[in-house]
Amino acid sequence: MxxxxxxxxxxxLREVMAGHGLFNAxxxxxxxxxxxxxxxxxxxxxxxxxxxxxxxxxxLAALCDILEVSPAQLIxxxxxxxxxxxxxxxxxxxxxxxxxxxxxxxxxxxxxQ
Numbered sequence: 001m002x003x004x005x006x007x008x009x010x011x012x013l014r015e016v017m018a019g020h021g022l023f024n025a026x027x028x029x030x031x032x033x034x035x036x037x038x039x040x041x042x043x044x045x046x047x048x049x050x051x052x053x054x055x056x057x058x059x060l061a062a063l064c065d066i067l068e069v070s071p072a073q074l075i076x077x078x079x080x081x082x083x084x085x086x087x088x089x090x091x092x093x094x095x096x097x098x099x100x101x102x103x104x105x106x107x108x109x110x111x112x113q
Contacts, residue, residue, distance in 0.1 A: 004082040009075050011051040016067050016074060025049065028066070035062040 022028065025048040026041050037059055039047070047059075060071055
């Protein structure tokens with residue numbers, strides 16, 4: 001039996017920024033531009049306030065350079081064993097319910113008399 005692992009991550013950009021005295025997302029726009037990353041103020045705001053599902057490596061590298069941190073300080077990861085999934089009951093153990101007994105019978109139309 002294979003144990004499945006569930007992985008998750010926490011985006012800590014806002015927290016790390018605050019530790020470096022940067023409290024506005026707009027403060028990052030010119031700092032990113034200095035490193036060749038052109039993002040709009042809205043894109044940077046989303047990057048700071050939301051957890052990104054995708055992130056390009058040049059943006060990650062620029063953020064690490066600006067904040068003088070490693071990627072591990074921006075992205076906290078966690079992995080744990082997933083709860084085992086219970087298998088459906090099989091017909092051999094006698095616990096299967098016959099659904100046909102609970103289904104309504106189809107109506108039959110009769111001609112008017």
